[in-house]
Amino acid sequence: MKKLINNPADVVREMLEGIARQAPNVAILGDENVLVRRDQNESTDRTVAVISGGGSGHEPAHGGYVGAGMLSAAVCGQVFTSPSTDAVLAAIRATAGPSGALLIVKNYTGDRLNFGLAAELARSENIPVEVVIVADDVSLRHQAGRSQRRGIAGTVLIHKIAGAAAARGLALDEVATIARDAAGRLGTMGVALDGCTLPGIDKSGFVLADDEIELGLGIHGEKGVERTKPMPVDQLADTLVSNIVDDLHLKSGERVALLVNGLGATPQMELDIVLRAAHDNLARRDMRIERAWAGTLLSALNMPGCSISLLRVDDATLDLLDAPTQAHAWPGSGAVNRAIHIDVTAEPPTLEADAESESARGWGERIRPALESVANALIANEPRLTELDSLAGDGDLGASMKRAGQAMLDVPPGALGAPDRALSALSAALRKAIAGSSGPFYATALMRAARHLSASVEPDAKDWALAFREAVQSISDLGGAKAGDRTMLDALLPAANTFAEALNAGKSAQDAWVAAVSAARKGAEDTANMMPRVGRASYLGARAVGVPDGGAVAVALWLDALKQQIGAR
Structure with a gap:
């Protein structure tokens, strides 16, 4: 011993x-x-x-x-x-x-x-x-x-x-x-x-x-x-x-x-x-x-x-x-707090789309299945993400992504009637549900994308592509990471760029998204050969090499889960 x-x-x-x-x-x-x-x-x-x-x-x-x-x-x-x-x-x-x-x-x-x-x-x-x-x-x-x-x-x-x-x-x-x-x-x-x-x-x-x-x-x-x-x-x-x-x-x-x-x-x-x-x-x-x-x-x-x-x-x-004492190990007064809860200050009311409008119903019908697909993928892959993060991190990613999935399923239908409001509601849900660094990253990205989409009542695929790029850039701005640092960005950046480039080349939204998923998977796989420069994996240095980054793998998983929803009407 x-x-x-x-x-x-x-x-x-x-x-x-x-x-x-x-x-x-x-x-x-x-x-x-x-x-x-x-x-x-x-x-x-x-x-x-x-x-x-x-x-x-x-x-x-x-x-x-x-x-x-x-x-x-x-x-x-x-x-x-x-x-x-x-x-x-x-x-x-x-x-x-x-x-x-x-x-x-x-x-x-x-x-x-x-x-x-x-x-x-x-x-x-x-x-x-x-x-x-x-x-x-x-x-x-x-x-x-x-x-x-x-x-x-x-x-x-x-x-x-x-x-x-x-x-x-x-x-x-x-x-x-x-x-x-x-x-x-x-x-x-x-x-x-x-x-x-x-x-x-x-x-x-x-x-x-x-x-x-x-x-x-x-x-x-x-x-x-x-x-x-x-x-x-x-x-x-x-x-x-x-x-x-x-x-x-x-x-x-x-x-x-x-x-x-x-x-x-x-x-x-x-x-x-x-x-x-x-x-x-x-x-x-x-x-x-x-x-x-x-x-x-x-x-x-x-x-x-x-x-x-x-x-x-x-x-x-x-x-x-x-009575007072100078004994340094005595733990103190032992006073008991008899009221350990206080009321939370009410948050500003959430603006919801008109659930009765044709547009709101249409967006809700498209967004809800997409959320469910992503949520189910994250929940099902909790063991895999936990194992990856345990090898090169602190082991909490699987649990965090499972909580994210459960939070997605709990987003109220009334918040899904417009793209910007849906992303804002999702940002708030993930901000509260995800522990560690992933929560602020995803919440910030979704808020940035929501602000971009707020300018359009009926955003098209290219609007979504630009919102995706803005979201990914916000993660880099917040955390300071860049391509090659062995983070979630190594899956997000190629996915966002590939999606936009494929759309500009005339591909359909569905085909462009398939290409984006493929780029994300390759980016996640490539992290196994990268020396970590930021985050907790950076403390391990060369010992993290050989295992893909869990955050990047999680990105590839939820992007893949959206394949059946992108471009569907």
Whole structure:
């Protein structure tokens, strides 16, 4: 497994040095793998020190949460391994004054033993110490009592609450009581889409097939409690939320904070989708979501997956969650937007041709079949265009052209009663439907052609040919590409020129269009031998050579689809 590391034995120390470089308020404690607040008062004036930690590999936990208003120190063991008792004791000595220290410990045996022993040693040195155990994993609720469950991502919320309470100067027993009470109102459940890989290890601890997910996993690469089939995120969120709600006995009308945590290899896009699903699920249960966060707050190296945490809250808890902190990894206020939609400003009304006029009916009868032919060709060729664009682009062309086809089919009949109005309506439809660069290109071309045709009530073939040329020129004007740059223009330019030249030579519209399609096909095929100079394919350079440009192939496809319509009356 490829990793961006030097020696696997040095990853924790080098990671801590990287964290410290980004946080002027943080320093590494001697030779220990411990991050501490640099900005501490004299020992006699210190508030309660809040200390946590555990094995590394959970970044940004725990070092990312060191700072005023959160942790005083983070004790970092080797990857997925509890830190030593001596490292924990060093952190206590470095940060605790007469007010003492609170240790927040995730409920794993190694962490409990080493933090617990360090607490006893510190007490023997007359340093007051309290220990709070977080055991928020509800997936084990049917197999173990709460005292035996694992501590996972919800622990970060306890860091924030305890850190804020300590920053207010509360006594050690008060801070500990607040933290324990919050831990008792907290539940978390996770899902993995695959395993994770430790530095220096060739393969992950477990591997899931494409049709498997793991429910109820921990945060150390260990397996979950149930292996099942993948499911839509709404259903998955309901599974996780239901288990937490049942465990915490949450009722209608209760107030909660929601945390969606990524496990290290899950894109923010997917975490936001999970948050949306969890939020809406809770809202349907008539619960009030007071705060919500989605992000990677406590990971499991490169594991794909997430967890959902719920914390029953009141005004006092929210006040602590909202308190300021210098910890650079804390995700912010978590304010919930309760009205996420606003009305769109109305667009200018579309001028439609008179549907009752003979001319409007005639144009509508000719244009509608042409649109349907093009639309069906684009939809049918989605896989081919996707494959081509994946080889020399970003792979979205097939989906974009399919959306274009569907948008064409949805253009209202009343907009097709005149050529210029039909092209304007089509421009607006494609502008909204097509993602990426293709949308603006096609929309601009259609608008330019519409403006040219607006001067004629009954444009003939030569008017259409000139409009075609104007449309193609607009694409070059907008994007800066020219013939030979390996773009859609390498099919459009020869097609437009051939159509006009054939008409001028006396050929019929149908024969001229057949020649134009042939020129477009050849132009598209020739792009396979061109070095890309613009667009995303240009980033690939010579690696794109050998594969025709997807945009040019799409042009040839829809031009061909019009053959039966051009010249038909």
